[in-house]
Amino acid sequence: xxxxxxxxxxxxxxxxxxxxxxxxxxxxxxxxxxxxxxxxxxxxxxxxxxxxxxxxxxxxxxxxxxxxxxxxxxxxxxxxxxxxxxxxxxxxxxxxxxxxxxxxxxxxxxxxxxxxxxxxxxxxxxxxxxxxxxxxxxxxxxxxxxxxxxxxxxxxxxxxxxxxxxxxxxxxxxxxxxxxxxxxxxxxxxxxxxxxxxxxxxxxxxxxxxxxxxxxxxxxxxxxxxxxxxxxxxxxxxxxxxxxxxxxxxxxxxxxxxxxxxxxxxxxxxxxxxxxxxxxxxxxxxxxxxxxxxxxxxxxxxxxxxxxxxxxxxxxx
Amino acid sequence: xxxxxxxxxxxxxxxxxxxxxxxxxxxxxxxxxxxxxxxxxxxxxxxxxxxxxxxxxxxxxxxxxxxxxxxxxxxxxxxxxxxxxxxxxxxxxxxxxxxxxxxxxxxxxxxxxxxxxxxxxxxxxxxxxxxxxxxxxxxxxxxxxxxxxxxxxxxxxxxxxxxxxxxxxxxxxxxxxxxxxxxxxxxxxxxxxxxxxxxxxxxxxxxxxxxxxxxxxxxxxxxxxxxxxxxxxxxxxxxxxxxxxxxxxxxxxxxx
Amino acid sequence: xxxxxxxxxxxxxxxxxxxxxxxxxxxxxxxxxxxxxxxxxxxxxxxxxxxxxxxxxxxxxxxxxxxxxxxxxxxxxxxxxxxxxxxxxxxxxxxxxxxxxxxxxxxxxxxxxxxxxxxxxxxxxxxxxxxxxxxxxxxxxxxxxxxxxxxxxxxxxxxxxxxxxxxxxxxxxxxxxxxxxxxxxxxxxxxxxxxxxxxxxxxxxxxxxxxxxxxxxxxxxxxxxxxxxxxxxxxxxxxxxxxxxxxxxxxxxxxxxxxxxxxxxxxxxxxxxxxxxxxxxxxxxxxxxxxxxxxxxxxxxx
Numbered sequence: 001x002x003x004x005x006x007x008x009x010x011x012x013x014x015x016x017x018x019x020x021x022x023x024x025x026x027x028x029x030x031x032x033x034x035x036x037x038x039x040x041x042x043x044x045x046x047x048x049x050x051x052x053x054x055x056x057x058x059x060x061x062x063x064x065x066x067x068x069x070x071x072x073x074x075x076x077x078x079x080x081x082x083x084x085x086x087x088x089x090x091x092x093x094x095x096x097x098x099x100x101x102x103x104x105x106x107x108x109x110x111x112x113x114x115x116x117x118x119x120x121x122x123x124x125x126x127x128x129x130x131x132x133x134x135x136x137x138x139x140x141x142x143x144x145x146x147x148x149x150x151x152x153x154x155x156x157x158x159x160x161x162x163x164x165x166x167x168x169x170x171x172x173x174x175x176x177x178x179x180x181x182x183x184x185x186x187x188x189x190x191x192x193x194x195x196x197x198x199x200x201x202x203x204x205x206x207x208x209x210x211x212x213x214x215x216x217x218x219x220x221x222x223x224x225x226x227x228x229x230x231x232x233x234x235x236x237x238x239x240x241x242x243x244x245x246x247x248x249x250x251x252x253x254x255x256x257x258x259x260x261x262x263x264x265x266x267x268x269x270x271x272x273x274x275x276x277x278x279x280x281x282x283x284x285x286x287x288x289x290x291x292x293x294x295x296x297x298x299x300x301x302x303x304x305x306x307x308x309x310x311x312x313x314x315x316x317x
Numbered sequence: 318x319x320x321x322x323x324x325x326x327x328x329x330x331x332x333x334x335x336x337x338x339x340x341x342x343x344x345x346x347x348x349x350x351x352x353x354x355x356x357x358x359x360x361x362x363x364x365x366x367x368x369x370x371x372x373x374x375x376x377x378x379x380x381x382x383x384x385x386x387x388x389x390x391x392x393x394x395x396x397x398x399x400x401x402x403x404x405x406x407x408x409x410x411x412x413x414x415x416x417x418x419x420x421x422x423x424x425x426x427x428x429x430x431x432x433x434x435x436x437x438x439x440x441x442x443x444x445x446x447x448x449x450x451x452x453x454x455x456x457x458x459x460x461x462x463x464x465x466x467x468x469x470x471x472x473x474x475x476x477x478x479x480x481x482x483x484x485x486x487x488x489x490x491x492x493x494x495x496x497x498x499x500x501x502x503x504x505x506x507x508x509x510x511x512x513x514x515x516x517x518x519x520x521x522x523x524x525x526x527x528x529x530x531x532x533x534x535x536x537x538x539x540x541x542x543x544x545x546x547x548x549x550x551x552x553x554x555x556x557x558x559x560x561x562x563x564x565x566x567x568x569x570x571x572x573x
Numbered sequence: 574x575x576x577x578x579x580x581x582x583x584x585x586x587x588x589x590x591x592x593x594x595x596x597x598x599x600x601x602x603x604x605x606x607x608x609x610x611x612x613x614x615x616x617x618x619x620x621x622x623x624x625x626x627x628x629x630x631x632x633x634x635x636x637x638x639x640x641x642x643x644x645x646x647x648x649x650x651x652x653x654x655x656x657x658x659x660x661x662x663x664x665x666x667x668x669x670x671x672x673x674x675x676x677x678x679x680x681x682x683x684x685x686x687x688x689x690x691x692x693x694x695x696x697x698x699x700x701x702x703x704x705x706x707x708x709x710x711x712x713x714x715x716x717x718x719x720x721x722x723x724x725x726x727x728x729x730x731x732x733x734x735x736x737x738x739x740x741x742x743x744x745x746x747x748x749x750x751x752x753x754x755x756x757x758x759x760x761x762x763x764x765x766x767x768x769x770x771x772x773x774x775x776x777x778x779x780x781x782x783x784x785x786x787x788x789x790x791x792x793x794x795x796x797x798x799x800x801x802x803x804x805x806x807x808x809x810x811x812x813x814x815x816x817x818x819x820x821x822x823x824x825x826x827x828x829x830x831x832x833x834x835x836x837x838x839x840x841x842x843x844x845x846x847x848x849x850x851x852x853x854x855x856x857x858x859x860x861x862x863x864x865x866x867x868x869x870x871x872x873x874x875x
Contacts, residue, residue: 013573056406058572076408084406090399092328094335106324107407151403161406498648500609520602527608533615544611551604558597565590568583 002067003159003190004032004055009064011050024050026214027064032159032192032207037185039201039222040194041292042211043300048194049087051211052163056084069158080108083152087163087194089144093137097128097147100136101154108155122150127176141168149180160184162193166200178204198292202226208292210299217299225295230287233262235271240280248274257283321409322417329421333387339425342386346379346433350440365445366535369452372437373531377459380430381490384463387425388470389482391418392563396572405572412564415471419560422467430460454545455534461552462528466490468559469523475567493525523555624667627674634675642676650685665689669703673710683707684720697728708741715748722755732762750780750788757795766803767837770796797849801865804838804846808854808863811835822861826854 009028012021024047032038042048053059055066057074068078091100101119105111110118123132126146131139139147145168152160165181166174181191181204195201201208202222209219218225236257237245245260248271252259262268268285275282333339353371392415395401404414434456441449469489473482499519506512527548533540624630624645631638649668669686672679687700704721711717722738725731739756742748753776761769773796780788808826811834815823827844829835838846845853852866 013571053402053572056402058402058405060569060571076410079406079408082406084403086399086402086406088399089403091403092332092400094332095328099331103324103328104403104407106327107321107404107409109320111320148403155407520598520605524605524609527605527612538615541611544608547604547607547611551601551608554597554601554604558594558601561590561594561597565587565594568586 001034002031003034003069004192005067006030006051006055007065007067009051009054009066010062011047011054011059012062013050013059024214025054025061028211028214028216029064030209030216030219032190034158034190035185035188036206037181037191037193037204039205039208040192040211041198041201041208041296042194042196043296044196046211047214048211049163052084052161052194055161080155081157082159082161083155083157085145085148085152085160085162085165088167089148091136091144091147091151093135096133096135097123097139098132100147101132101151104151105154110154118154122153125153126150126180142170142173145169145173145177149177153184156187157189159190159192162191164195165193166195166197174200198296202292210296212300217302218295222292226290226292230264231290232288233264233268234284234286234288235260235262235268235282236284237275237280238283240275240278244278244280245271245274318413321407322413322420325404325409325414325417326421326424329391329418330424333422333425336387338386339383339429342379342383343429343433346375347436349375349379350433350437354440354444365441368444369441369449369535370531372440373452373455373459373535376430376433376437376456377462377529377531379433380426380459380463381466383429384422384426384466385470385483385486385490387422388467389474389479389486391422391471392474392567393477393479393482401572411568415475415560415563415567419468419471419556422471423464426463426467427460430456430463451537452534454540455531457545458528458530458548461548462525464552464556465493465523465525465559468556468563472559472563472566475563476570489523490525493523494529496522496524497526524551527551624664624671627671630671631675638675642672642679642682645675646672646679646682646685665694666699666703670706673703673706677707677710680707680711680714680716683717687720687724691724691728697724700724701729701734713745715742715745715752718742719748719752719755722759726755726759732759735759736763750776750783750785753779754788754791761799766799766806770799770803773799797867800849801867804848804854805863805865807835807838808846808856812861812863816861822858824858826856826863 006028009025010023011025012023014020015022028047028051030040040048040051050059054061055068055074056079066073068074069081071078092103095103098119101122102115105115105118119132120129123129126149128143128146128150131143136144136147145165149162149165152162160181162181165177169177178200181193184191191204193201193204205222207219207221208225210217234251236259238257240258245258248260248262250258251261260271262271272282272285350368350372353368353375356367356371392401395404401414405411434453437456438449438452441452466486466489470482470486473485477485496519499515503512503515503519506515530540530544532538625633630641634641645668649665649672665686669682672682672686676682683704683706686703690703691697691700701721701724704717704724707717708714708721718738718741722735722742725738726735729735736756736759739752739759743753743756753772757769757772757776760772773792776788777792777796779785780792808829811829812823814834815829815832823829826835826846827840830838830840830844830846835846839849839851841847841851841853843853847853848865848867850867855864855866856862857864
């Protein structure tokens with residue numbers, strides 16, 4: 001069941017002294033299924049944050065429609081069921097961490113001991129159990145990010161929207177947030193997160209889409225995009241002279257090793273035989289699959305070269 | 318919904334109270350009132366009057382300053398610092414946000430005016446030997462006055478940066494103390510159309526002199542209870558209208 | 574798919590908000606009228622009493638003293654126009670001297686203030702004092718001394734002061750011709766008819782040169798009249814001196830001319846003193862009275 005849908009959403013915003021309108025979203029359509037982690041990917045300036053703000057009612061789309069939990073637009077009832085972490089969160093510096101969580105909890109109608117306990121649990125969950133009494137103005141960037149995740153979860157949301165959740169975090173922080181995202185999914189919630197760090201999306205997402213220059217370039221399950229297909233084999237050997245293996249073009253040399261790229265498994269078998277016959281030693285045989293980064297770069301380049309039509313997983317070879 | 322409004326008001330209250338500018342203004346108001354006791358030594362036989370007059374003026378002036386300088390940032394700062402995103406992503410309608418901010422600042426002003434009033438009344442009591450309860454009416458009306466000024470500040474804060482909002486709000490405050498001059502013009506102007514237009518301007522602009530009964534209370538002239546009621550109704554209706562205008566402006570605003 | 578997004582809907586809620594504003598407006602206007610009714614019964618407060626000294630205001634105005642002068646000027650007209658009571662006029666001098674301090678070249682404010690003082694307060698001396706301040710600060714203005722002269726003439730009936738002011742005014746090249754006429758008139762009102770005649774002759778010459786037909790006509794009427802009065806005065810004085818010396822009235826006016834007692838007057842070939850148009854004055858030796866044969870034919874402009 002789709003928990004979030006965009007139907008041909010368009011949005012322009014005024015820029016510059018003369019307030020000329022620039023198209024940010026040019027007819028974006030996507031859908032997020034319940035219970036999945038959906039990666040909303042794209043380069044900086046693609047319009048991801050604009051789309052998220054349209055979804056939350058912070059911006060009003062010029063055209064198109066957004067459905068949340070089956071209802072049109074971000075109704076109050078819909079907002080009751082979602083949590084949101086803004087990009088580069090900035091919270092009230094005059095409030096302590098705990099006060100901030102309590103404030104947001106009260107906005108959901110929570111109060112009293114239940115609210116206090118919830119705040120304690122969340123501070124523990126995000127790794128800030130002893131920082132609740134500090135003013136948020138004294139928090140580091142990473143601490144603010146974690147507090148942001150905590151406030152996004154205060155209402156046990158069915159849909160969590162995270163705008164660049166790993167931004168500003170060190171590797172340990174990133175791992176912790178990844179763990180949080182996975183635990184959110186395990187509780188049955190849906191996660192919609194935007195990022196330009198593809199390795200994070202690759203590790204977490206069930207489905208991804210790619211937004212480039214306000215248009216959706218692709219939307220597909222991650223497995224379908226990357227799959228088990230081997231793009232090529234990377235092999236390496238040692239102990240052979242430069243021209244020892246005829247018929248194979250060396251790809252690189254490094255530290256006495258010669259690297260080759262081979263098309264398929266039969267060719268790998270023939271190469272192994274050739275190395276042995278030449279008196280060399282096989283050092284490595286490794287299948288190489290396409291990464292999300294490869295897809296990303298290819299799609300962005302395609303956008304730059306021509307106005308390519310949208311592709312889905314079924315179109316990929 | 319009431320819980321959310323309370324939460325926003327409480328947050329606004331905390332933000333204002335923890336802001337140094339409030340403490341500075343409050344301190345200056347107290348100092349001004351206290352210094353009036355020294356000033357009064359320069360008069361001959363009018364010491365109590367000086368203390369009374371200066372205290373009332375200081376209370377009104379600094380309450381207005383707080384209303385302007387805190388009010389102009391109420392909405393703008395939230396948008397500028399992006400703290401509003403996390404709030405409006407919650408089930409909080411924009412109008413509730415405006416109303417919550419307003420009541421938060423009014424809570425601050427109520428506390429500030431109450432504290433200033435206690436100090437001031439104590440000072441007058443010490444100087445005059447009698448608890449000047451007749452002055453309470455003037456102090457109360459100054460709260461009504463700042464309720465309008467705060468609402469006007471919020472209107473401007475919902476779409477302009479703080480400096481412009483401060484100038485515009487201060488301008489409206491100044492105009493509000495000068496509109497009495499329009500009544501004479503209305504009576505004397507020969508053209509009926511012009512008189513109507515000026516009358517419209519007179520009623521649209523806030524008449525803040527309504528809340529200035531300092532001359533009456535200082536001389537212990539009677540002010541009827543119905544006057545206080547009318548003044549309260551005026552302040553409440555005008556404030557409600559201003560907040561509605563703020564909501565009208567803010568509801569459609571794209572928060573980039 | 575909907576072309577109109579959710580944010581663009583909500584016309585009904587906008588209408589509701591506007592209706593709410595209108596409703597609040599109706600309530601606040603009613604309350605304001607109620608409080609205005611009460612406030613109109615309170616003793617008058619004079620906010621202008623609190624107007625600080627003009628020099629202080631000029632410094633405090635941070636460069637906006639001109640607009641501040643205009644504001645106080647408009648404010649004072651509204652205020653005093655509405656409250657023409659004795660108490661309301663008490664601080665006129667302070668108000669207008671303050672305006673002068675802020676904008677010394679604001680000519681109209683001196684004249685307006687002087688008008689209030691002279692008419693409403695019946696204090697022309699105060700009005701002239703204000704105009705003196707304006708004259709001191711506006712040495713190039715003809716209208717301020719003229720205005721002061723007018724109050725001196727009409728209100729104080731001080732011809733000497735009026736003459737001084739009119740002289741000050743007419744010394745300006747942009748002063749209208751009638752200022753000089755008024756000055757000459759003040760001289761004649763003080764009894765110095767000879768000087769007045771000389772002045773009127775100068776006015777006539779200047780008016781003829783400028784083609785000012787009105788001044789020519791007026792001067793043409795004033796000079797004969799003034800000369801007639803002057804001459805009769807001189808003749809009567811000479812008769813008195815003759816009677817004192819001789820113990821009798823002279824037989825004729827020509828005798829007085831021959832005796833050199835009327836050297837300042839025009840005489841005909843027969844030695845008789847004549848009026849401006851050349852007709853001899855009529856002398857009755859029995860009563861020792863002199864009349865002008867043209868008397869009654871010209872309008873008395875005095």
